[in-house]
Amino acid sequence: MAPLRPRISLLVTDLDNTLWDWFHMWHSSFSAMLEHLSEMSGVPSSVLEGEMREVHRRHGTTEYSLLLDELPSLRSECAGLRPLEVFDAAVHTLNHVRKRSIHLYRGVESALTEVRRRGVPIVAYTESIAYWTEWRIRETGLDGVVDVLYSSPDHDFPEGVTPEDLRRYPPQEYGLVETVHRHTPQGRLKPDPAILGAIVDEYSKDPEDVVYIGDSLMKDVAMAQEIGVHDVHARYGVSQDREGYELLRRVSHWSTEDIERERRLARRPVVVPTWTARECFSEVLDMFEFQG
Numbered sequence: 679m680a681p682l683r684p685r686i687s688l689l690v691t692d693l694d695n696t697l698w699d700w701f702h703m704w705h706s707s708f709s710a711m712l713e714h715l716s717e718m719s720g721v722p723s724s725v726l727e728g729e730m731r732e733v734h735r736r737h738g739t740t741e742y743s744l745l746l747d748e749l750p751s752l753r754s755e756c757a758g759l760r761p762l763e764v765f766d767a768a769v770h771t772l773n774h775v776r777k778r779s780i781h782l783y784r785g786v787e788s789a790l791t792e793v794r795r796r797g798v799p800i801v802a803y804t805e806s807i808a809y810w811t812e813w814r815i816r817e818t819g820l821d822g823v824v825d826v827l828y829s830s831p832d833h834d835f836p837e838g839v840t841p842e843d844l845r846r847y848p849p850q851e852y853g854l855v856e857t858v859h860r861h862t863p864q865g866r867l868k869p870d871p872a873i874l875g876a877i878v879d880e881y882s883k884d885p886e887d888v889v890y891i892g893d894s895l896m897k898d899v900a901m902a903q904e905i906g907v908h909d910v911h912a913r914y915g916v917s918q919d920r921e922g923y924e925l926l927r928r929v930s931h932w933s934t935e936d937i938e939r940e941r942r943l944a945r946r947p948v949v950v951p952t953w954t955a956r957e958c959f960s961e962v963l964d965m966f967e968f969q970g
């Protein structure tokens with residue numbers, strides 16, 4: 679049985695599908711872009727999906743900004759021009775729907791504000807890449823609410839291309855103003871207990887003074903349990919059974935083993951969370967006594 683209201687002086691949280699519905703944002707924008715792209719190019723979606731998966735795997739992310747330029751069937755349609763330019767309308771669809779569909783889950787903002795009011799620092803730890811994580815933090819108003827963000831660095835770029843080349847807006851539209859952003863080493867994905875342990879050490883906390891919350895039993899809860907911090911499963915964010923999740927499996931950078939492991943765990947959970955937030959993030963306020 680879980681202990682009664684442990685005292686917590688550091689909150690570490692996952693981001694995607696814990697603070698906001700990444701899957702909804704990704705699926706609505708990506709599927710709209712895919713449909714538009716297939717219409718414009720005449721290349722069937724199934725062909726594009728297979729090629730997208732290859733590119734995502736090559737770059738280790740499902741949020742690769744130069745995706746269209748590296749799809750063989752689009753390149754052959756473009757006769758030497760850049761697919762990103764030729765199919766700009768589909769990219770516009772992606773950006774438009776993405777911006778419209780990113781929101782914090784209900785109760786997240788007020789709960790984080792309350793945790794901070796009690797003097798407890800908030801650290802975010804995600805394996806998503808730097809650029810899109812910063813974008814989501816800005817769009818959801820969490821710049822400055824999260825004290826420190828740990829994310830994967832940005833994906834690699836082809837020779838001669840820099841991240842600045844992709845920018846369409848003035849510099850102040852990029853980066854974070856108040857939240858400190860640190861990068862985890864390239865290629866280190868969750869579960870990575872050593873990284874979570876290093877975060878706890880950096881704040882000179884004992885594991886029992888720390889809570890970690892995330893939506894993945896495999897990546898988040900198991901990792902927290904391994905280093906002995908309090909674990910909370912954000913069950914409201916689980917999306918593996920949702921409509922459209924198969925599209926993510928088909929085009930994501932995940933290895934076949936990752937996908938199989940996730941399926942096995944969904945059928946027969948071997949990771950049992952100590953605490954579960956069933957409906958919303960703010961349930962953590964009832965589970966723990968936050969005090970800095």
Ligand SMILES: [Mg+2]
Pocket residue numbers: 692693694695696892893894
């Ligand atoms: Mg997550």
